[in-house]
Amino acid sequence: MQVTSALVKLVHDSRPTIQVDYCFLVSEETQKKTTVLTACDVSTGMTMSAGVEEKGVNDYAQHELARFVLECGRGGGVLQPGVVQSDQEPAIRKLLRKVCGLTGMSLRHAPVYTSRSQGAVERWHRTL
Numbered sequence: 001m002q003v004t005s006a007l008v009k010l011v012h013d014s015r016p017t018i019q020v021d022y023c024f025l026v027s028e029e030t031q032k033k034t035t036v037l038t039a040c041d042v043s044t045g046m047t048m049s050a051g052v053e054e055k056g057v058n059d060y061a062q063h064e065l066a067r068f069v070l071e072c073g074r075g076g077g078v079l080q081p082g083v084v085q086s087d088q089e090p091a092i093r094k095l096l097r098k099v100c101g102l103t104g105m106s107l108r109h110a111p112v113y114t115s116r117s118q119g120a121v122e123r124w125h126r127t128l
Contacts (some may be wrong), residue, residue: 016072016082017042018105020065020096022055022089037061037095041072055091057098065095066102073105083108 020039026032035054040047048068052061073080084100085108086092093109100107 016080018069018072018082018084019110020084020086020092022092037065039065039068044072046072055089057095061095062098062102066099069099069103069105073103081105085110 018039018041020037023036023038025034025036027034035052037050037052038047039049048064050061050064052058069082069084073082081104084096084103084105086096088109093107096107099105
């Protein structure tokens with residue numbers, strides 16, 4: 001049986017895709033800026049946000065993102081390895097390499113200077 005490129009694309013597209021990025025929230029009263037790690041499952045619209053002290057790898061961010069990624073990857077109770085996507089920012093790349101190592105997900109980077117390729121998580125930023 002020959003596998004067509006359309007079938008490969010269909011299988012590839014059915015894997016969960018989770019977009020991840022950082023955003024900042026500013027308190028109107030104190031003008032204090034809070035760094036927030038955000039993620040969005042493209043197919044379901046499920047989102048998560050976690051306030052972190054700074055960008056980069058820390059145990060809390062790693063644990064919360066891994067938990068979210070694993071929860072999104074469960075389809076019918078079976079873990080479906082998918083794709084974690086981010087921009088090419090070094091701090092988030094380092095975090096995602098660790099999370100992908102823990103979860104078995106693949107890592108994909110969005111093209112530089114194209115916020116539309118991270119559309120789901122960018123819309124979540126506007127909601128926040």
